[in-house]
Structures are given as structure tokens and as C-alpha cells.
Amino acid sequence: MKRKFAIFGCFLVGLLMIVLLPSLAFAGGSQSAAEDGTDGEPIDFVYIDSQEVVIGTTEYVVVSFNEKIDSAYALTLLVEREGDGKILEFTSTKVVDDAALFELSFDDESTGVYSLISVCFQDGSNAERTIALDSDENHGSFVVKPAGSGPDLRDSGIETNVYGLDDDGSIINKDGLGDATPISPLSLNSSNRTGDFVIVLDAGHGGSDPGAVGNGIKESDINLKIARYCKEELEKYYGVKVIMTRDSDTRVGLEDRSAIARDAGADFFISFHINSGGGTGAEVWIPAVNDSWHSSFHEIGDAIGNDILSKLSALGLNNRGTKFDYYTLNGGRYYPDGSPADSLSVIRNCRLYGIPAILVEHGFIDRASDANILKDDNKLASMGKADAEAIASYFGLSKEQRPVVEASWMRNGEIDLTWSAVDGAERYAVALKTESGYHTYIYDCTETSYTVTGLENGEDYQFLVQAYVDGHWTSFSDRDIFSCTLIPMPEARVESTGDGTVTLSWGAVDGAEAYAVAEYVGGRYVTYTLDCRDTTYTVSDLANGYEHSFLVQAKVGGRWSSFGPANLVKATPEGAMRPSVSAEPADRSVALTWDPVPGAERYAVAVREGSGWRTFTYDCRGTSYTATGLSNGTEYEFLVQALCMGRWSSFGEGDVVSVIPADPTAPEARVESTGDGTVTLSWGAVDGAEAYAVAEYVGGRYVTYTLDCRDTTYTVSDLANGYEHSFLVQAKVGGRWSSFGPANLVKATPEGAMRPSVSAEPADRSVALTWDPVPGAERYAVAVREGSGWRTFTYDCRGTSYTATGLSNGTEYEFLVQALCMGRWSSFGEGDVVKVKTPGTKIMGSSNASIEQMTALFYASGHEYPADIYSPRGASTIEDFCQIVYEESAAEGVKAEVLFSQAMVETGWLQFGGSVRAEQCNFGGLGAVSNSVAGASFPNVRIGLRAQVQHLKAYASNDPLNNSCVDPRFQFVKRDIAPTVEDLNGRWAVPGTGYGQSITSLVERMLNL
Ligand SMILES: [Zn+2]
Known part of the structure; x- marks a missing residue:
């Protein structure tokens, strides 16, 4: 195919x-x-x-x-x-x-x-x-x-x-187009004879597989005999190539048989078999009806099969007809388009490869009448011949030698036809096939070529060439008709027109819509343009000194002209083939640059080492390369090669570039500690230095302080004290920096504080800590002592202050701040711990809480107000109760929120349950020194709250009472001894640990409502 x-x-x-x-x-x-x-x-x-x-x-x-x-x-x-x-x-x-x-x-x-x-x-x-x-x-x-x-x-x-x-x-x-025949078949009609017609003959079974056996003969032998006779007959035809899947008694796999046909590019495949199992006569298996996958194969097989059967029946075999079988839709085998596949392996696989195949059963081996025919070699020869003739007839094969026609060139309105010589031919006739018949141009052509003129560009033509041999003209079939479309092939010239440049020019093609220009490189075509409207085209950036091959095609009526090796035109651009390299030495490196070499794909850079070369890169895509890792003061020889057309440019000693990497003198520096976190560097002046750079080497990297120091001394401050620091000084001379390495580092340890000095300012439930910056500190950690250990607030404080929150009022805390310097935390002792006490909640003062906040706090507690008890005692509701709290607190200058919260703590949200009963109206537990002593009683809510207010005032101030004293224990209190709620611990309540804090906690909640 x-x-x-x-x-x-x-x-x-x-x-x-x-x-x-x-x-x-x-x-x-x-x-x-x-x-x-x-x-x-x-x-x-x-x-x-x-x-x-x-x-x-x-x-x-x-x-x-x-x-x-x-x-x-x-x-x-x-x-x-x-x-x-x-x-x-x-x-x-x-x-x-x-x-x-x-x-x-x-x-x-x-x-x-x-x-x-x-x-x-x-x-x-x-x-x-x-x-x-x-x-x-x-x-x-x-x-x-x-x-x-x-x-x-x-x-x-x-x-x-x-x-x-x-x-x-x-x-x-x-x-592979370059290997094609002078006229590529690619643009030509596929009916043209451009090669041998390949037929694969497949003798079924063989070797260890005899096939059917009966009546003293075995199938594999008979199959091979018929196949050989068929081959003998087919080879009498011109332009036919016959291939046997086996030509001896050997076993060949089923898949291999069709693979042989595929590899041979077969045009047809026929498998020879003998039937068995009760029956008589011949049958032919053909490709099944399939409307999508090589749908024509069924017709081909049916036509050839029926022709064979009619010939075999003439030899005495019953005609059982053509047959086919395929997998049902759920049968499991499909062609790539999803259509069901033929059942027989050779037919299926050949069809997969695009090869029409049939399988002929030449009679029944187990039927005596058929077997008698199969034992007769003359009959077998007739069978093989019958098979061959049917194939030859269908495909128009001829035993007569006929001209095989090609078009060798096409011009405007002209086609050059050439054909193969026929043995003994006296002359040739050339004709054009038309709708009505044939128009003959010449009857007496003695050459094997003829130019047909008067044609139209873009039209399809069919030609026939016949030979006159032994007094008659050769016959022909459709296979001998040569079809082509006249798309003129531009006749191009090309010449070198500059450095890496060639210019193509060609004659105009009538009706051309566009021209394509391509280069043939390494067996492939590289397209430059598909849309050239001119008849000249210049290609640049080509590799000089190499011959380049070009192709020009014309497009007429949307179709491109055909092409082949004969269409290629060649030119060799002139110009440089080797890179011209310049080298710029630097510190331990050399920068190489070169002019681009036209056509170069990439460059290689190498340095001479001993008698050979060490290559830095084979794949440099630019025109510069910096060789690094060199030693200063050493002479190096570099070479750059260009890869053009798959070959590296040659070189001689004249292409080698010698260069010595340069090295400005490095300054000799000293450094000493000159204060808290401070060191001072100094160095001797370097001749011609434009500037100096100072850097510190920290954790494997250089941290630059300055690149533009004009002096010979430099002071670095804010360094971590107590740690050794390494410094580097470089000089810039002529725009280049001096080299450096570990030997250039100088070291010093600044003196001064290494631990933060902390001061603490207590506030409401928090403490603000501040400290002086520690030179060189990256960050700080803040912790508070808890039991025998420390609870850390932060490890990542970047400033010099921190406010510890969430603390309890009236409590002593111990804080510690550490600095992280050079990756290590500063050490500490008890002397670094800062003790501070948070302030308590003041008892005296104007109220911060409203009546609504107090009642809201009570409702939030979920407890029921004992209205039945306090209704007859002047407070029917919690609102009434809070109103009295508010008024009585204000009367003596005590904070209402303190009074209310204390009452709630003392009475368990007015539920009591201790030694004091609700009816006593004693909301502060006055006089109730134990669970068995009930304490004082008051006639109503207001007087009870007034006594509690007065008792609080007794503890928290020296001021006289405004109302008459109703507190039975007022005179027992040492005045002004407990200005805060927390100070009541151990006083109002004994032992009272956390007593004041629990009141403060309620105050905070209330104020947040
Ligand atoms: Zn068989």
C-alpha cells in the first residue's frame, strides 16, 4: 500500500x-x-x-x-x-x-x-x-x-x-521525502503505479501444525503446494512482487503471518487452506461487511473470492460461496474506530494494517472425491493458477511489460512525462484520457519521455503511455493510467549574497497564490515561509562554509506543487565559520565574549589543561560565557567552538585566547572593641582604591555594612556583646573588588551588657515591662515565674517593651526577660528577676456600674431573686435591691459595684445556705465569724446594705460616716487598713485567700456587661 x-x-x-x-x-x-x-x-x-x-x-x-x-x-x-x-x-x-x-x-x-x-x-x-x-x-x-x-x-x-x-x-x-522518487508521489493520485504490486501468499499451517488430515494427505503440504503454484503464476505478471509467509514445512504464528504482510507493504494477502469436517467443495472467507473500517475490503474480497470459486468449480469442486464472520458487538474485538472485528486472525490483522485479505478453502480433505482432486498435482497447479488469475484480473495485473509513467517536471501549462522502457519497444504512444475517450498526442515517440503542452495550471490530468512491441500495442488497465494535477514546480536559483546569507529566485508560476521556501537539513525540510508573494527570498543566519539545499514550491488552487531531490537548489554562504573571542579578566574568573557565528546552534567553551582541553559547556546558547573557579595570577588558554549544521567548527592555535585573571590587593585590616556593642575597623590605604567595603561574616554569609567607605576606618555598633564577630574589608580598584576568603577575616569581641535590664510598671490586672536594648539582640523572651518553673509569654518580642496581661490584681509576680544574641539566649540569675505586685480594686470612689449592669449580672447568674422574703423588707424585685445598693454606696462614697459583688459573693447570689439566713438582711456576713454563728440581723434590706457599706468604709478610708452608724462592728475596724478589695483577704474573710480576687472578678464581669 x-x-x-x-x-x-x-x-x-x-x-x-x-x-x-x-x-x-x-x-x-x-x-x-x-x-x-x-x-x-x-x-x-x-x-x-x-x-x-x-x-x-x-x-x-x-x-x-x-x-x-x-x-x-x-x-x-x-x-x-x-x-x-x-x-x-x-x-x-x-x-x-x-x-x-x-x-x-x-x-x-x-x-x-x-x-x-x-x-x-x-x-x-x-x-x-x-x-x-x-x-x-x-x-x-x-x-x-x-x-x-x-x-x-x-x-x-x-x-x-x-x-x-x-x-x-x-x-x-x-x-524520508528526500528518499522518494524524482517526483514525490505525495501530491499525486494514489492510483499511479509507482512501485511493485506486492502480494503475500500464506500457506496455512506447517511444521508441528499439520492442519486437517485425511485420506492419506495432510493440509499443510497441500496448502504449500497450491501457494507455490500460485506464486509461479503470479510472477509471470509485470510489476508484481510475491512474498511467501512460509516456503517450507515450518510453523509460522498467526500474528506473524499478517505482520509479514504489513512489513512488506503488501497490497493483497491470500491464505491457502483445505477444509474438513464433513462437506464438499471450495469456499472463500472474505472481510466482513463494515461500513467504516476499510469498507471497500468486503467488495474486493467478494469479487476475487467469487472469481476463484467459479474457476475452482470448473476443476470439479463444489462452489460453497464466499463467507465472512465477525465478532458481535459485545464479542470483545474491535477495529480502532469501534466497529466489530473480523473473526479470522489473518483477515482481521491484515484489515487492521489496511491490507485486503482472503482465505481460500480448496475442498474437503476428509471427503474422498475432494481428496482425489487434492492428490493430483496437476489439479493443484490449476488451483494455484486459478487463485492467481482471479487476483491479477481484479487488480488489472498484466503479463505484458508496460510503461510505468511518472511526471518528472511541471511548468506553466506543461508536464514532462517519463516512463520505464519496455523491452523490444519500437515506439511509444502518449495519450490524454478525456471524458469521451483518449486524445493521442504522439504515436511514434522513440524516447522514454514526452512533454505535454497546452495544459492548464491547477487542473487534473490522466495520461496513458503504450508501447509498440512485436507488431502490436501493449494493452492497459486502470492501473496503467497516470493521474496528476498540474501545479508548476518553480525553477529556482540560489546564490550566496553575504555573510550567512543566500538569495533564492525563481520564475513566476501562473496562478500561484503563494510560494513556500524550505531548507532541506538532515533529511528534513525546515520551512522558512509558506506565504511568499514574491519570486525572490533571502535566507540569513545560515552556517557559512557549508552547502545548503533549498526548495521552492508553488501553491495553485490551494494545492502545493510536488517536489523531490531534483527540485533542490544548493548554495554555500560565505563568511566566518569560527567565533572571534575576546577575554576580560576578573577576580578568579574570565569573561569571554564573541561575535555570533551565522547559523551556529550553540557554542562550546573549553580551557587548555595539560595536553588536552577541559570543557566548561557544550551548550552555550548566547555569545558570552564567564569561566569561574580560576586562580589569580595564572595564565589560561581558552577556546570557543561553534556548532553549525551538526558539526563543531575546527580550530587552530590562532583561535586560542590567553588571559590572566587579575586581583586588586586586599586591604590588611585590624579591629578592636571600642565600646558597648561597638568595634572599630582600620586598615592601610590601598593604592588607587576608589572605595572600601566593610562586611560582617555571620552564619555563613556576608552582611555588608558599606560599599562606599572613603576612609580607612569604620565603626560598627549595635553588635552583640560578649561574642566574637568576624569582619571583612575589601578595596575597589578600577571598578573591581579585591578577592577575599577566610584569611581576610579579622575578629573582635565587643564588651558590654549581655542581659536586658528590666523595669516593671503594674497596672490593672497587667504589668508593663520595659528594658534597655541589648546590643546585637535579635529578639527577646518574656516569662513569669509559676511554681518552681517559668511560664513564657513570648519568645519573639522584637521591641524593648512587653505588657503581661491576664494577671490577677493585688498579686505579686516575678518576671524575667532574656535576649537572643548570635543564636543564643542570654543567661540569667535571681538578680535578673523583677518582682512586681499588681494593684488591687479600690473600694472607695464613684460607682462605675449602673443598676442595669448589676441586675444583668444577677440574671446572668441564673438564680431566682427571693421576692417573698425581701418584698416585705423593702425590695420586691432585684431592680429594687440594686437601686438600694446604688443609693447606699453613693451615700458613703463606696463603689456600688464593690458592694453588690461582695454581697453576691457573701450570700451566694442571695441564696444564702450558710449560717446567715436571708431574713437577717445581712448581706456582708457581718459578725458571722463561723458557720455556727449567725451574725447580725437588720430590719430591712436598706439598713442591712447600709451597715455593709459603712463596714467597707471603715476598712478603706479615714473619712467620717455621712449617715448614722448602723454597723454594729464599725468601731472594731482599724481605719484605712484595706483600701482595696484584695486587702480584705484575711481581714473581712479569714483566712480569705482569693476572697478579694473573687469580688474583683465579679466587678470585671459586671463592667463588661
Ligand atoms: Zn486450515
Whole structure:
């Protein structure tokens, strides 16, 4: 079968191509050559369409193999994301010849940089294989960007168009076109005879598999005999190539039989068999009816099969007709388009490969009448001949030698026809096939070529050439008709027109819509333009000194002219082939720069070592390179080579650049501690120094203090005291900094405080701590003593103050602040601990709480107000109660919230339950010194609260009472001894630990309501 290609359909431009080549090596003094890496490598090349792909668009990857791959099975491509190693798997969407297309799409989670990892496929022997694509030298990568991240900017480097996609999305293989016949068949009608007609003959069974046996004969022998007779007959035809799947008594696997046909590019396949199992006569198995997968094969098989059967019946075999069988829809075998597959292996697999196949059962071996025929070699020869004649008849094969026609060139309105010579031919006739018949141009052509003129560009034509031999004209069939479309092939010239530049020019083609210009490089066409409207085109940036081959095609009526090696024109651009290098020495490095070499793909940089060369890079894509890691004061010899057309530029001693890295003198510095957290550096002046730099070496890095010191002394302050610090001083001379290393470091330990000196300011339930900064401190930690240990408030205080909150009022706390210097926490002793007591809640003062807040606090407690008890005692509701609290507190200058909270603490939210009963109206437990002593009683709520207020005032102030004294214990209190609620601990309540704090806690809650 012909390989079907599209031609220059739609090239993608700006392609990235990765060729897997073995690494190159510099050899001392000689030119290193790039080898053709295709031999033995399973992968020919990998093609990545876009270096950047936006989510929502498709990335195309083509993997081309150097060997046959089984197109019936999908291939798998693995890619890996950099960073998290996420692996994505893609299945091939198309396989054409030895290349597979993958269409990669990505979801929103898949942005990032991806590398190709491997490709998995089935080879010609159906073995599953995986090939790594991430070699050390090359790995293909691309970036997946989020949608809307800007235009797709592609590298405008060397464009190597290897594969494209045509309008149908088919892969267009440019490879191998250079090997095609002078006129590429690609643009020509597929009915043309451009090669032998290949027929594969398959003698069934063989070797350990005899097939059917009966009546003293075995099937495998008979099959082979018929096949050999068939071959003998077919080879009498011209332009036919016959291939046997076996030509001896050997066993051949079923899959192998169709694979032989596939590998041979067979046009037809026939399998020879003998039937058994009760019956008589011949039958032919043919491809089943299938309206999608090679639908024509059923008709082909049916036509040939019936022809064979009619011939076999003439030999005495009953005609059992043509038959076919296929898997039902759920039978499990399908063609790639999903249609059910033929049941017979050879028919199915051949159909898969695009080869029509039939299987002929030449009678029944277990039927005596049939077996008698099969024992007769003359009959077998007739059977083989019958099979051959049916095939030859269907495909128009001829025993007569006939001219095989090609078009060798096309011009405006003209086609040059050439044809193969026929033995003994006296002359030839050339005719044009028209709708009504044939129009003969010439009857007496004695050459094997003829130019047909008066044609129209863009039209389809069919030609016939006949030979006159032995007094008659050769006959012909459809197979002998040569079809083509007249698209003139531009006749191009090319010449070198400058450094790396050539200019192509060609004659105009009538009706041409556009011209394409391509270069033929390494077996492939690199397209420069598909839309040239002029008849001249200049190509620049070509490698000088190498011959380049170019192709120009014309497009007429949407179709491109055909092409082949004869269309190539060649030129060698003149100009430099080697990089001209200049070197700039620096501190322990040399910066190399060179002019671009036209056509260079990349550059290699090497330095001479002994008698050889040490290569820094083989893959420099720019025109500069800085060699580092050199020694100052040593002479180095550098070499830069350019890779052009797959070859490294040659070189001689004249291309070697010698250079000595320079080194401004480093200043000799001293350093000493000159104060709290302060050191002073000084150094001797360096001749010609423009500026000095001072840096500190901290934790493996240099922290620069200044790059522009004009003096020879520099003071660094705020350093951590008590630690050794390392400093570096550099001089800048002529724009370059002096070199440095560990030997240039100078060290000093500043003296001064290493621990924070802390002062504390107590406030309401908090303490504000402040301290002087510790030189060099990165941060501070603040802790409070709890039991035998410390509770840390923060390890990460960046300032010099901290407010510890959530403390209890009226409580003594011990605080500690530590500084982190040079990665270590400052040490501490008891002398560093700061003791501070939080203030208590003042008893005296104007009320902060409202009546609403007091009642709200009571309701929030969930307790019921004892209205039945206090209603007759002047307070029917909690609101009445709080109103009295408010009035009585105000009367003596006591805070209402203190009185109310204390009453709630003492009475358990007016529920009592202790030695005091509710009816006593004693809300402060006055006189109730134990659980058995009930204490004082008051006539009503107001007097009870008044007595409590007066008792509080007795403790908290020296002021006289405003109301008459109703507190029976007023005179027992030492006045002004407890100004805060917390001071009541051990006084109002004994022992009273936490008594004042519990009142304060209620006060806080109330004020927050
Ligand atoms: Zn058989």
C-alpha cells in the first residue's frame, strides 16, 4: 500500500526540537565531530510544539521512532512536574508510520514546569517497551501557564519544523521525502503505479501444525503446494512482487503471518487452506461487511473470492460461496474506530494494517472425491493458477511489460512525462484520457519521455503511455493510467549574497497564490515561509562554509506543487565559520565574549589543561560565557567552538585566547572593641582604591555594612556583646573588588551588657515591662515565674517593651526577660528577676456600674431573686435591691459595684445556705465569724446594705460616716487598713485567700456587661 502523506499542509512555526544525541567531547587540538545519533537509538526525535502552553489550549508532542511501532495500540507518555513530582499520563491520539502524536491538555491545578519522562509502546513483535526521555544531556520541558497570563512568546531561536499537522489533524511526516522518487508521489493520485504490486501468499499451517488430515494427505503440504503454484503464476505478471509467509514445512504464528504482510507493504494477502469436517467443495472467507473500517475490503474480497470459486468449480469442486464472520458487538474485538472485528486472525490483522485479505478453502480433505482432486498435482497447479488469475484480473495485473509513467517536471501549462522502457519497444504512444475517450498526442515517440503542452495550471490530468512491441500495442488497465494535477514546480536559483546569507529566485508560476521556501537539513525540510508573494527570498543566519539545499514550491488552487531531490537548489554562504573571542579578566574568573557565528546552534567553551582541553559547556546558547573557579595570577588558554549544521567548527592555535585573571590587593585590616556593642575597623590605604567595603561574616554569609567607605576606618555598633564577630574589608580598584576568603577575616569581641535590664510598671490586672536594648539582640523572651518553673509569654518580642496581661490584681509576680544574641539566649540569675505586685480594686470612689449592669449580672447568674422574703423588707424585685445598693454606696462614697459583688459573693447570689439566713438582711456576713454563728440581723434590706457599706468604709478610708452608724462592728475596724478589695483577704474573710480576687472578678464581669 502507498504511504499517504499530506504535503506542506500547515506547518507550525517556532518549534522546539530535541534530538537525542550522544554527548560530544573535545579532543586535544583536533576537531570534534557530532555523530549521527540515530543508529541504534530507539527514538529518532521528540517534538514539543510550544515551550509555553496556556491552560485551555493544547500542547502537541510527537515522538518519532527509529523502528516500527504497532499502530494498533495506543502509546503512553508520562510527564512530571518540577517541584512536587506530580506525574501526568497521556495516551496517543494518532499514530502515523513510526511516529505518535500526543495532545496534552491541562486542568487548573496543573500549572508549572513539566519534563518528559518516558514513552511506552508496543513494538513490531508486540512486546511492550518503555523508553526514558529524560536523559542527562537532554530533557524536553515546557511550561503550563494559567489562562490569561499573556501572549505565548516563543523562543525565536533556530526553527526546525520537523512535523506539522494538516487540516485533518494528521501528522505530516517530512522525513524520508528526500528518499522518494524524482517526483514525490505525495501530491499525486494514489492510483499511479509507482512501485511493485506486492502480494503475500500464506500457506496455512506447517511444521508441528499439520492442519486437517485425511485420506492419506495432510493440509499443510497441500496448502504449500497450491501457494507455490500460485506464486509461479503470479510472477509471470509485470510489476508484481510475491512474498511467501512460509516456503517450507515450518510453523509460522498467526500474528506473524499478517505482520509479514504489513512489513512488506503488501497490497493483497491470500491464505491457502483445505477444509474438513464433513462437506464438499471450495469456499472463500472474505472481510466482513463494515461500513467504516476499510469498507471497500468486503467488495474486493467478494469479487476475487467469487472469481476463484467459479474457476475452482470448473476443476470439479463444489462452489460453497464466499463467507465472512465477525465478532458481535459485545464479542470483545474491535477495529480502532469501534466497529466489530473480523473473526479470522489473518483477515482481521491484515484489515487492521489496511491490507485486503482472503482465505481460500480448496475442498474437503476428509471427503474422498475432494481428496482425489487434492492428490493430483496437476489439479493443484490449476488451483494455484486459478487463485492467481482471479487476483491479477481484479487488480488489472498484466503479463505484458508496460510503461510505468511518472511526471518528472511541471511548468506553466506543461508536464514532462517519463516512463520505464519496455523491452523490444519500437515506439511509444502518449495519450490524454478525456471524458469521451483518449486524445493521442504522439504515436511514434522513440524516447522514454514526452512533454505535454497546452495544459492548464491547477487542473487534473490522466495520461496513458503504450508501447509498440512485436507488431502490436501493449494493452492497459486502470492501473496503467497516470493521474496528476498540474501545479508548476518553480525553477529556482540560489546564490550566496553575504555573510550567512543566500538569495533564492525563481520564475513566476501562473496562478500561484503563494510560494513556500524550505531548507532541506538532515533529511528534513525546515520551512522558512509558506506565504511568499514574491519570486525572490533571502535566507540569513545560515552556517557559512557549508552547502545548503533549498526548495521552492508553488501553491495553485490551494494545492502545493510536488517536489523531490531534483527540485533542490544548493548554495554555500560565505563568511566566518569560527567565533572571534575576546577575554576580560576578573577576580578568579574570565569573561569571554564573541561575535555570533551565522547559523551556529550553540557554542562550546573549553580551557587548555595539560595536553588536552577541559570543557566548561557544550551548550552555550548566547555569545558570552564567564569561566569561574580560576586562580589569580595564572595564565589560561581558552577556546570557543561553534556548532553549525551538526558539526563543531575546527580550530587552530590562532583561535586560542590567553588571559590572566587579575586581583586588586586586599586591604590588611585590624579591629578592636571600642565600646558597648561597638568595634572599630582600620586598615592601610590601598593604592588607587576608589572605595572600601566593610562586611560582617555571620552564619555563613556576608552582611555588608558599606560599599562606599572613603576612609580607612569604620565603626560598627549595635553588635552583640560578649561574642566574637568576624569582619571583612575589601578595596575597589578600577571598578573591581579585591578577592577575599577566610584569611581576610579579622575578629573582635565587643564588651558590654549581655542581659536586658528590666523595669516593671503594674497596672490593672497587667504589668508593663520595659528594658534597655541589648546590643546585637535579635529578639527577646518574656516569662513569669509559676511554681518552681517559668511560664513564657513570648519568645519573639522584637521591641524593648512587653505588657503581661491576664494577671490577677493585688498579686505579686516575678518576671524575667532574656535576649537572643548570635543564636543564643542570654543567661540569667535571681538578680535578673523583677518582682512586681499588681494593684488591687479600690473600694472607695464613684460607682462605675449602673443598676442595669448589676441586675444583668444577677440574671446572668441564673438564680431566682427571693421576692417573698425581701418584698416585705423593702425590695420586691432585684431592680429594687440594686437601686438600694446604688443609693447606699453613693451615700458613703463606696463603689456600688464593690458592694453588690461582695454581697453576691457573701450570700451566694442571695441564696444564702450558710449560717446567715436571708431574713437577717445581712448581706456582708457581718459578725458571722463561723458557720455556727449567725451574725447580725437588720430590719430591712436598706439598713442591712447600709451597715455593709459603712463596714467597707471603715476598712478603706479615714473619712467620717455621712449617715448614722448602723454597723454594729464599725468601731472594731482599724481605719484605712484595706483600701482595696484584695486587702480584705484575711481581714473581712479569714483566712480569705482569693476572697478579694473573687469580688474583683465579679466587678470585671459586671463592667463588661
Ligand atoms: Zn486450515
